[in-house]
Amino acid sequence: MEDKKVNETSQKHHMKGGDGPDSYACNSEYQKQVLISAEDLIRQQIDEHLNIQSPSFEPQYTFRIADFGCSTGPNTFYGVENIISAVKNKYKKSNQNQTPDFQVFFNDLIGNDFNTLFRNLPSNMIYLVACSPGSFYDRLFSRKSIHFAHCSTALHWLSKIPKEVIKRGINRGRIHYLGGEKEVKEAYAAQYEEDFGRFLNARADELVDGGLMALLMLGFADGDAFSLSGLRIKYEILQSCLEDIAELGKITKEKVDSFNLPLYFPSESELKALIEANGSFCIEKIAKLASPLRHKPDPKGSTLQTKAVLGMVFEEHFGNEVVEEVFRRLLDKLVESPVLFDNKYWKDTNYFVFLKRKGVN
Amino acid sequence: MEDKKVNETSQKHHMKGGDGPDSYACNSEYQKQVLISAEDLIRQQIDEHLNIQSPSFEPQYTFRIADFGCSTGPNTFYGVENIISAVKNKYKKSNQNQTPDFQVFFNDLIGNDFNTLFRNLPSNMIYLVACSPGSFYDRLFSRKSIHFAHCSTALHWLSKIPKEVIKRGINRGRIHYLGGEKEVKEAYAAQYEEDFGRFLNARADELVDGGLMALLMLGFADGDAFSLSGLRIKYEILQSCLEDIAELGKITKEKVDSFNLPLYFPSESELKALIEANGSFCIEKIAKLASPLRHKPDPKGSTLQTKAVLGMVFEEHFGNEVVEEVFRRLLDKLVESPVLFDNKYWKDTNYFVFLKRKGVN
Structure with missing residues (x-):
């Protein structure tokens, strides 16, 4: 059963590789701003909830961090360095002579461009580097081997x-x-329930007792999912681009009809309910993060960012040439649309969720 | 000091990536034959020396295997599956109800084509996959975290x-x-002594007490290094190709003069002396392996294999265009040379070295 599920996850749901002008590496400022907006919260939560007196966290053990959905960098390095700095700080404050060594596992789908990730590794690394390719909806690590799990702007991928x-x-x-x-909304929500449940089960296996998990997640405020959000409008514009191309006869209408984006944006109450139903984690904190980048409407930047994130999904379904045309058209339409310029459309929310693995310690 | 050393290792000393006709993945039959020739020895040695009664090997722990110098596959998968099968067998024979879970770390230089490695992962994997990019002359893993270290046809790289x-x-x-x-020989030998010493020190840190290490190493029989070996002749032919190209004015003579291959082939007595001087390992077995592929002289195959292995080093020094010309010329000269056709030139030897980490258990 588990094996079958492994094969179900598309290996194409990854960010655009390389470090060229249309790569994720060069078009992930939004995702970086999300990390920055959570930086202090993560430090506070580590300070408050990391129990370094517990046997799992004795400083002679290597402290293992996993970043799920790391993509190609550089954001992932930024995120883990903040965690390492906060963990070190906690050990130092406790008058321990020792801080642990750190090992960081970078995870993403097998199709992710790990070559670029490794090429971009910081030169002054303060941790052992490892990576773990595969879907984060499956188990990736040994039982009770990870001390801190981190996942930023990735869990909206079904x-x-x-x-x-x-x-x-x-x-x-x-x-x-x-x-x-x-x-349709219910079918997406059910898929999310299954997927997020699998994510929590896998992490529950992998985390040590008292292990910590920080999730930065795109979502909506309760009750907002059906309203006129910027995301909805952007997807409708993308859809209209596909329809235009179908009218020109370059793709069939059936091809467009059978295309759907594998993304889901939960509300806070959905998140809470799913985590509580899973039962392996204490919710230490759920908070809304400040919305990044809303002050500067930038159709070109928004198009490049959307293409770096969603381009592979379009390519898988329509082929490479269509992708280029879709995003050329998206740019033209975003310039004309109020969606990037009018505040009222910005209703998606980034959630900060901080969990602690229940356990004997 | 250690940090400086990290930067000294060229990141270009890796095999040709991708899976095209000139890739390592498609031109590593020799290396596969070396693995095959050691298969039974590895199984016997695991059966004899894996002490599953020791606390390091309790079956509820994940059994961690690292393959150092994994390249892009598929040979590395073949090697680790043989190890896993032998380890499982040992647990089963001992009437234990449990066999451990397995996690395999694939290691190679940061410039290695890990994307191809992951794309080639077997579909029916029986282990957790991880990778660890970096020079195996440095420490790559947590202390006492690896149960079995494997390194095949890679340690001749200085x-x-x-x-x-x-x-x-x-x-x-x-x-x-x-x-x-x-x-010159002495300078190469001194560099090998330093490098192999660093390899042993790093692995001594990483292996659990009683942890095992299998090394398959290219070398020479004692006293044979200066004789008229096939390797020497092949390198002299490569050198003559460079000289031809220099005569045509496409590269300078100085460029050729400053080029050297970073390869060293130790003798059995050198290996023994270095392992004993290091002191962290018991030598359980050193044996010569059967020489693979000697029965079928194949200039084209030999050229492709040499190019897949050494091409990146030539490219780093001379640029891509020169590489193509060097290996076109190599093929022409190998057809004319007796080196692949006459047995008397085949003096390189593959050593099987099986070590056990000393420790309290």
Whole structure:
């Protein structure tokens, strides 16, 4: 059963590799700003909840950090260095003579461009480097071997399009659940429930007793998912680009109809309910993060960022040439649309979720 | 000090990436045959020396294997699967109900093509996959965290050309120590002593007490290093190719003079002396392996294999265009040379070295 699930996760749901002008490495300022907005919260939570007196955290052990959905850098390095600095600080404050050594595992899908990640490794590394390729919806590490799990702006990726949506074609005319029929939203929510549950189960296995987990997650405020959000409008613009290309006869209407984005944006109450239902973690903190980059509408930057993130999913379904045309058209339309310029459309929210693995210690 | 050494190892000393017709993945049959020739020995040695009664090897712990110098596959998968199968067998024979889970760390230089490695991962994996990029002459893992270290046909790569050879230009007119002056050989041997010592120190830190290490190493029988070996002749042919290209004015003679291959082939007595001087390991077995592929002289295959292995070193020094010409010329000359056709030139030897980490258990 577990084996089958492994194969179900598309290996194409990864960011654009390399470090060229359209790469994720060069177009992930938004994701960096999310990390920055959570920096102090992570430090505070580590200070408050890392129990260095527990046997799992004795300083002679190597302290193992895993970043799930690391992509190609450099954001991932920024995130883990903040964690390491806060953990060291905690050991030092406790008048221990020793701080542990650190080992960082960078995780992303097998198709991720790890070559670029490694080429971008900081030259003054203060930790042992490892990586672990594979879907974070499966178990990736030994039981009780990870001390700190980190996952930033990655958990909105579903492992796959919900079966119902594909089989029954209930989302024809849309490429996403936002603004769509209730049953489509429910199918996406059910897929998210399954996926996030698998994520929590896998991490529960891997984390030591008292191990910590920081999740930075894109979502919506409770009740907002069906409203006129910027994300919904952007996806509708992308959809209209596909329709334009279909009208020119370059792709079929059926091809467009069978395309859906494997993304889900939960609300705070959904998150809480799923974590509590899982039962392996204490919720130490859930908070909304400040919204990054809203002050500077930038159609070109927004197009490049969207292409770096979603380009591979479009490419998998439509092929490379169509992708280029879709995003050329997206740029033209974003310039004309109010979506980037009017505050009222910015309703997506970034959640900071800090969890502690329950255990005997 | 240690930090400085990290930077000294060239990141270009890796195999040709991808899986195209000139890739290492497609031109490593020789290396596969070396693995095959050691297969039974590894199984016997594991059966004899793996002490599963020791606390380090309790089956509830994940059994961690590291393959140093893994390149892009598929050979590395073949090697580790043989180890896993032998280890499982040992647990089963001992009437234990449990066999451990396995985690395999694939190591190679940061410049190695890990993307291809991951793309080639077997679909039916029986272990957790991780990788660890970096020079195996440095420490790569936590202390006492690895149960089995494996390194096949990789330790003949020096971390760098010996300083003496570069500074004093004592090897002008040759690209390797084989067949060269005594002081050149001594400089190479000294570099090997330093490098292999660093390898052993790093692994001594990383292996659990009683941890095992299998090394498959290219070398020479004692006293044979200066004789008329096939390797020496092949390097002399490569050198003559460079000289031809220099005569055409495409590269300078100085460029050729400053080029040296960072490879060293130890003898059995050198290996023994260095391992004993290090002191952290018991030598459980040293044996010569059967020589693979000697029955079928194949200039084209030999050229492709040499290019897949050494191409990056030539490219680093001479640039890409020269590499193509060097190996076109190598093929022409190998067809004319007796080196692949006459048994008397085959004097390099593959050593099987099996070590056990000394410790309280």
